Amino acid sequence: MSKISRVVVVGGTHGNELNGIYLVKKYERSPHLIARSSFESCTLLASPRAHQLMKRYVDTDLNRCFRQQDLENTSLSTYEAQRAKEIYRRFGSGGSQPADLIVDLHTTTSNMGLTLILPSKHLFNLQLASYLTSIHPSIKVLCPLTQNLDAPYLNSISQFGCVFEVGAVAQGVLDAALFQQMEALVHSILDYVEAFNQGSPLSFKNTLHLYQTIQSVDYPRNEAGEIQAMIHPQLQFKDYNALHTGDPIFLTFDGQTIVYEGESTVFPVFINEAAYYEKGIAMYLTEQHQCTI
Amino acid sequence: MSKISRVVVVGGTHGNELNGIYLVKKYERSPHLIARSSFESCTLLASPRAHQLMKRYVDTDLNRCFRQQDLENTSLSTYEAQRAKEIYRRFGSGGSQPADLIVDLHTTTSNMGLTLILPSKHLFNLQLASYLTSIHPSIKVLCPLTQNLDAPYLNSISQFGCVFEVGAVAQGVLDAALFQQMEALVHSILDYVEAFNQGSPLSFKNTLHLYQTIQSVDYPRNEAGEIQAMIHPQLQFKDYNALHTGDPIFLTFDGQTIVYEGESTVFPVFINEAAYYEKGIAMYLTEQHQCTI
Numbered sequence: 001m002s003k004i005s006r007v008v009v010v011g012g013t014h015g016n017e018l019n020g021i022y023l024v025k026k027y028e029r030s031p032h033l034i035a036r037s038s039f040e041s042c043t044l045l046a047s048p049r050a051h052q053l054m055k056r057y058v059d060t061d062l063n064r065c066f067r068q069q070d071l072e073n074t075s076l077s078t079y080e081a082q083r084a085k086e087i088y089r090r091f092g093s094g095g096s097q098p099a100d101l102i103v104d105l106h107t108t109t110s111n112m113g114l115t116l117i118l119p120s121k122h123l124f125n126l127q128l129a130s131y132l133t134s135i136h137p138s139i140k141v142l143c144p145l146t147q148n149l150d151a152p153y154l155n156s157i158s159q160f161g162c163v164f165e166v167g168a169v170a171q172g173v174l175d176a177a178l179f180q181q182m183e184a185l186v187h188s189i190l191d192y193v194e195a196f197n198q199g200s201p202l203s204f205k206n207t208l209h210l211y212q213t214i215q216s217v218d219y220p221r222n223e224a225g226e227i228q229a230m231i232h233p234q235l236q237f238k239d240y241n242a243l244h245t246g247d248p249i250f251l252t253f254d255g256q257t258i259v260y261e262g263e264s265t266v267f268p269v270f271i272n273e274a275a276y277y278e279k280g281i282a283m284y285l286t287e288q289h290q291c292t293i
Numbered sequence: 294m295s296k297i298s299r300v301v302v303v304g305g306t307h308g309n310e311l312n313g314i315y316l317v318k319k320y321e322r323s324p325h326l327i328a329r330s331s332f333e334s335c336t337l338l339a340s341p342r343a344h345q346l347m348k349r350y351v352d353t354d355l356n357r358c359f360r361q362q363d364l365e366n367t368s369l370s371t372y373e374a375q376r377a378k379e380i381y382r383r384f385g386s387g388g389s390q391p392a393d394l395i396v397d398l399h400t401t402t403s404n405m406g407l408t409l410i411l412p413s414k415h416l417f418n419l420q421l422a423s424y425l426t427s428i429h430p431s432i433k434v435l436c437p438l439t440q441n442l443d444a445p446y447l448n449s450i451s452q453f454g455c456v457f458e459v460g461a462v463a464q465g466v467l468d469a470a471l472f473q474q475m476e477a478l479v480h481s482i483l484d485y486v487e488a489f490n491q492g493s494p495l496s497f498k499n500t501l502h503l504y505q506t507i508q509s510v511d512y513p514r515n516e517a518g519e520i521q522a523m524i525h526p527q528l529q530f531k532d533y534n535a536l537h538t539g540d541p542i543f544l545t546f547d548g549q550t551i552v553y554e555g556e557s558t559v560f561p562v563f564i565n566e567a568a569y570y571e572k573g574i575a576m577y578l579t580e581q582h583q584c585t586i
Contacts, residue, residue, distance in 0.1 A: 172567035274465030
């Protein structure tokens with residue numbers, strides 16, 4: 001494959017996820033921190049108006065606005081639909097500054113630690129993930145079961161892209177420890193790309209531990225759609241821990257435990273993410289896989 | 294003093310603090326849970342529109358709308374100003390169902406555990422707090438240095454009132470363990486009032502450990518008001534821990550530590566509360582006192 005010409009570090013795809021926003025603002029003040037000799041580094045505050053309002057989004061979730069048909073749909077007029085088109089016209093494949101690699105920085109109220117989400121299993125992505133896990137061993141790597149060729153996510157407009165989800169952090173809160181770890185991750189990515197471009201790739205293991213999402217699970221709801229139970233205390237903050245048949249997953253408001261009835265052991269992630277209540281997602285279930293690169 | 298005739302359990306003064314909201318909804322479905330023989334128990338979802346929007350407030354913080362001059366000001370037309378007047382007309386001293394005791398249920402992104410905030414040091418409040426701490430020993434009791442006779446808080450419209458602040462919980466998230474603890478606290482209050490009314494008060498210790506707020510501390514900001522530092526990792530989630538001269542309190546985005554320069558040992562609370570960034574409050578400093586009842 002050819003060299004990486006442009007990397008874009010994105011914060012504020014969701015306006016109330018402050019760590020990524022303040023890290024991008026830092027890079028805007030001090031661009032030398034992300035400058036490397038073999039490629040251009042750009043920054044993007046993706047949804048400044050949502051950040052100004054300290055909300056996830058103004059009209060709709062920006063990180064679901066990047067499907068090709070939506071980018072081409074001139075009738076979509078929400079703030080986020082327009083913003084997605086602007087971002088695509090700049091950093092998309094036919095844009096004024098096409099991005100080869102987008103690093104999109106998110107936080108989550110789930111206890112996801114340092115999670116790297118890979119949109120595809122392209123060899124470059126897998127090698128980068130393997131390198132990152134070798135120098136930041138606490139990283140967990142999450143990927144979809146099947147690759148979505150027309151994904152709605154911001155990072156999907158570049159050939160290579162990844163999302164960092166760090167947590168647990170409340171919306172509207174800066175977490176200094178995770179800020180510093182996020183910064184170290186970004187620099188590791190830039191260093192990896194620099195070495196890759198220079199033909200002397202940094203070493204990585206030829207195996208990678210992956211968590212593959214297999215399904216989402218909603219909260220128990222009544223006919224009106226209202227939640228009937230909470231994440232069980234024994235599951236709260238236990239992202240990536242094994243969940244076996246019969247383990248508690250929900251607790252009703254009357255104190256009744258609801259257990260996991262699936263037959264296979266799974267590894268829940270995004271447990272009790274605030275922004276997913278409205279999406280009908282209490283958690284995602286994943287399976288572990290060892291991937292040979 | 295005379296008997297307590299009416300207790301009001303309030304949730305959703307802030308629309309994205311879900312624990313109190315779902316506890317009040319539970320009581321609305323099952324009013325017998327809060328019914329006692331010697332007084333009337335009511336519930337209130339204080340800001341339903343803010344909850345519908347999953348926001349703290351629609352126009353302005355409802356829990357700052359209850360000053361007498363604002364309640365009497367006919368020109369105030371925000372959703373919350375109007376809602377405050379409705380609540381006051383119902384539960385205020387001259388209202389249709391005047392409340393003697395309001396229990397206002399909040400959550401916080403700070404690690405406040407189970408915090409009981411007393412608006413005044415009226416003997417009844419102190420005795421109730423002492424009883425609650427005897428059966429829920431993890432409760433911390435917080436009170437202002439001086440009593441505000443015209444406070445802007447919802448609970449201030451009743452003679453006796455208290456606020457529970459439980460955390461750390463992210464905005465927009467239900468925490469089942471804290472939900473159950475919050476429920477136990479409410480029932481303890483109702484049991485205490487019932488016994489008080491029946492002339493056989495439940496026993497309490499004659500000393501009470503109090504944290505008195507002495508001042509708020511803002512984030513370091515530049516001239517434009519933008520934050521220049523984060524809560525230091527060593528202080529994050531350390532609410533109620535002793536802070537000594539020279540201890541780290543902030544960390545700049547460049548990694549510089551800013552220390553506490555006060556001369557006396559203090560006990561910070563509401564550290565890194567999401568809703569207080571816009572209020573210019575990074576934390577409150579408190580002093581410990583032993584109070585004899």
